[in-house]
Amino acid sequence: MLPRLTTTPAATTVFTMVLTQGPVSRVEIAKRTGLSSAAVTKAARPFIEEGYLQELEATERTAPGAGRPASPLAIKPEREFFIGVKITNDELIGVVTDLRAQPLASSHRPLATTDVESVVAELAELVAGLLATDPSYGARCHALGLAVSGDVDKAHGLVRYSPFLGWRQVPLARLAAAATGLTVTVENDVKALTVAEQWFGDGVGASSFALVTVGVGIGCGLVVNGRVVAGAHGVAGEIGHIPVGGEEPECHCGGRGCVEAIAGTAPLVAAVRAASAADADDAVAGQVVTTIETALAAAHAGDPAVREVFARAGHAIGLAMAAMANLFGPERIIVTGDVPGLVAYDLFEEQINRSFTAQAFGAAADCRLLLRPRTFEQWARGAAAVAIQTLFTL
Amino acid sequence: MLPRLTTTPAATTVFTMVLTQGPVSRVEIAKRTGLSSAAVTKAARPFIEEGYLQELEATERTAPGAGRPASPLAIKPEREFFIGVKITNDELIGVVTDLRAQPLASSHRPLATTDVESVVAELAELVAGLLATDPSYGARCHALGLAVSGDVDKAHGLVRYSPFLGWRQVPLARLAAAATGLTVTVENDVKALTVAEQWFGDGVGASSFALVTVGVGIGCGLVVNGRVVAGAHGVAGEIGHIPVGGEEPECHCGGRGCVEAIAGTAPLVAAVRAASAADADDAVAGQVVTTIETALAAAHAGDPAVREVFARAGHAIGLAMAAMANLFGPERIIVTGDVPGLVAYDLFEEQINRSFTAQAFGAAADCRLLLRPRTFEQWARGAAAVAIQTLFTL
Structure with missing residues (x-):
């Protein structure tokens, strides 16, 4: 399992705001969320210590004579990389993204069959190929998101029923984790794309x-x-x-x-x-x-x-x-x-x-x-967004 | 305006939990909400000081040797009373409730016309009659909720359009406040009934x-x-x-x-x-x-x-x-x-x-x-629930 950076709703709120709307000052975060300044500072600290957030140079003082300048908080996008894969009935589409779900590399791999074992083996090859495109990816990538159409139980990493793949009760997260060595999250493909739009696309704000x-x-x-x-x-x-x-x-x-x-x-x-x-x-x-x-x-x-x-x-x-x-x-x-x-x-x-x-x-x-036309790479990015989300949501 | 008891999301969360699920201990509130114990204590304090919440006798210790016993927090239902009125095209239906939206008295008043001025005059009579049923009501009732069918702008106390009443752009909150001396909230009747079900009815939990x-x-x-x-x-x-x-x-x-x-x-x-x-x-x-x-x-x-x-x-x-x-x-x-x-x-x-x-x-x-059959008194209770909500929501 990945180390969890957050155990409180405030930490999730603060990190989400910087991730999707940053750089943003602590004062502004407090204003928009209703949290106290102390609570914002406390929530941000572990993310700064672990290198996910950084304080930018102070650009302005909050008020004349206010003393301490407002240093905006910003994401360090290359702190960690993520892989997202959309699984269709005849192809795997994968992307590597940074912490802001920006795609850095992509790859397609045709599927001859939707047999679970074969798909998982092809998935492992796809992931290995993506990680090999840059040495830093392998070193700083721990999480893989998979997007599958149908009825998906995300909490248990289970594909309950996917008509187009012909899958029922497939423990996909466990199988993919064993094959790739990564922490795996499985989500319904439409929900995954929705998360990507919410945080990084046309749903922001x-x-x-x-x-x-x-x-x-x-x-x-x-x-x-x-x-x-x-x-x-x-x-x-x-x-x-x-x-x-x-x-x-x-x-x-x-x-x-x-x-x-x-x-x-x-x-x-x-x-x-x-x-x-x-x-x-x-x-x-x-x-x-x-x-x-x-x-x-x-x-x-x-x-x-x-x-x-x-x-x-x-x-x-x-x-x-x-x-x-x-x-x-x-x-x-x-x-x-x-x-x-x-x-x-x-x-x-x-x-x-x-x-x-x-x-x-x-x-x-x-x-x-x-x-809005969306390519399969953008659906795969949705899967990466879901993997990013596991970092800091409860 | 009523004094507002809360300015933070934590205060709203804590009071809502005690109101709808209490009596409940601070430890249990912290567990269910993800707030720290300190945050729960801080959020509850103004409600206790103003007499809306009380600490019950400690019934159990959290753990052997844990020292401080867990005193559950509970609502003081008679701390304040509320009036809710459902306005139909031929009748006003009003109730007095306690802080938990339990109806204590009710009254009906026929409407000969839906002319705004006449309805407000009848409303003032209805409210006066309800408050006169018990001396404590008049002393401790400040808020009136009105439920109207149609398009209601709750934030501005405005009935934008109510087809059944034939009303357009009626500043009902202002008119009713002037006529009754109470702080008035206006809400769409279905939304008001939904709030009552959410907090006190079949929606609890x-x-x-x-x-x-x-x-x-x-x-x-x-x-x-x-x-x-x-x-x-x-x-x-x-x-x-x-x-x-x-x-x-x-x-x-x-x-x-x-x-x-x-x-x-x-x-x-x-x-x-x-x-x-x-x-x-x-x-x-x-x-x-x-x-x-x-x-x-x-x-x-x-x-x-x-x-x-x-x-x-x-x-x-x-x-x-x-x-x-x-x-x-x-x-x-x-x-x-x-x-x-x-x-x-x-x-x-x-x-x-x-x-x-x-x-x-x-x-x-x-x-x-x-x-579930619901009587007009229950719709009126929905209006009271909306008035109660103004006490402690942001």
């Missing part, structure tokens, strides 16, 4: 925001009052299973009218195939639409029936986002995806905006929508 | 729960990580505007398929009227259904078409509750209402449960549903 991911599934990470919503029973952010479609269609979850059953990759591709096959005059009609890439090509070729399918999917996503905003009133919603080309939203954006605005209740419509 | 209210509108209060969700733009908990009905029906909010447009009192009554009028053999067919009471009577008379209308409404409510649970994963959901007879849920309960279970995603279905 917002006490509440949502991240919506569009792809094979439709997922959502929620931050309320500064904390990621975990769900009392382990389920949260399942925006894909809001029933905006009335009684149709049936969803794999057993529900009806789910967003995911309309706008997830598989039903979307099927609907595009049906629409383009029905249109015999279209240039791509003869081409069989079997993947999201061919579905996107059909839409870009201008087939109106295909574009209508994308508009219906955007409508469902926009309605679900409005339902979510009506319930918890986020300051912003970041919309992203995991399919290259889809994340540009040239097919979705207009309809998402229109349907969101139509269904958002009163001032909930004031929520800002940010459409 | 849950770090996340939801309150769903079924009546003229369909509302929701959410507590996530121990705090009521307020919404970055002032909107939250609008479960009534989740579009579970597909493209039909249109809702007064401008959206489509909203729960409230199916299960709110007005559309419910209209649908029951249509169903019972179509059934010429039915005992109540000749009777015009114009109110929720007559709609309930038609259902209780056993008309299958009318019962089907209630089942459809229950289905919509259950789906919206599942959508909310899929997003937040609350530990519990309390379902209540503001229409006598409807809150018994004999018509709704089965369908709500069935539709919730069908649409809840995985373990989100483990959330407990508690169907």
